[in-house]
Amino acid sequence: MRTLVTAPTDDRVWSDSSLSWLVRPGAEVIEERSGGSRIGASDVAAVRATCDLFAAGGDARGAQQALGQAVRLFEKRLPEDDPQWIRYFDDSELASELSHTFGDLRCGNDVIASARQYLASGGGSVRTTFFVIMKLAGGHLDLGEVEEACRTVRQALDLGSQLRSARCAEYVREFRSRATEFVGNAAYRDLAEGAVGHRLWGY
Structure with a gap:
């Protein structure tokens, strides 16, 4: 194992x-x-x-x-x-749980490792996968990897277009709040502009 x-x-x-x-x-x-x-x-x-x-x-x-x-x-x-x-x-569920705990602790490398392990396993429900991808984005943000964080959020938003969940919107709000220091970054500007009108981005 x-x-x-x-x-x-x-x-x-x-x-x-x-x-x-x-x-x-x-x-x-x-x-x-x-x-x-x-x-x-x-x-x-x-x-x-x-x-x-x-x-x-x-x-x-x-x-x-x-x-x-x-x-x-x-x-x-x-x-x-x-x-x-x-x-x-199972392995996948534990990896998902770890990505959340490490995310709460702002342990970027550990968030990324556990989130990637979850995704490599094939993941679970669409909703859980959305949460883990958003935690993955936060992990990149912890490390100052703004471009990768924004790319990951785009992936989550694409997946989240089929979800109707206040909790999903809360994950996006959390990311936006944490990313305020990067509003001048070109990658973040592109993300924000492209997300205009997305239900979860403007929830």
Whole structure:
């Protein structure tokens, strides 16, 4: 099974996070309970969900450590033992989740890596793919790659023309808000001019 991210190994990260007690004990209990052999996707999802708590608190190191725990559990899971309701949580779904968490943390390289992994897998629904492509655009923006960010947003807008979702529009608004410092950039001007009239751009 391919590894989606490199799991952090520095346990000292935990001492720096006020939320560490939520994640490390939880992951350890899961592994102890299962003997390391009967871990399911629901266990992975439960640990990964705590990453959002770290991200919301601006704790990048804690979030990355939690992601590492989730990935390690993911690699030990037995998909055939998962109940039907959680079987959607596969490599592609985890990559999508990672792109969102890394996006919230403004970790550009990690956003790009996880988003590309999701897209290379064939992706999921059109709506989820739209979200991931917008996160990919944000990752390029994090790195100052304005032209690539704008090209990626065009791809998302083309895909989003078939979507009617307030959340999709929110992702576009977030990008526009973050890109205000680049309004004088030729690539951004071209994007803005070309997007005039697009339902999601002007939502």
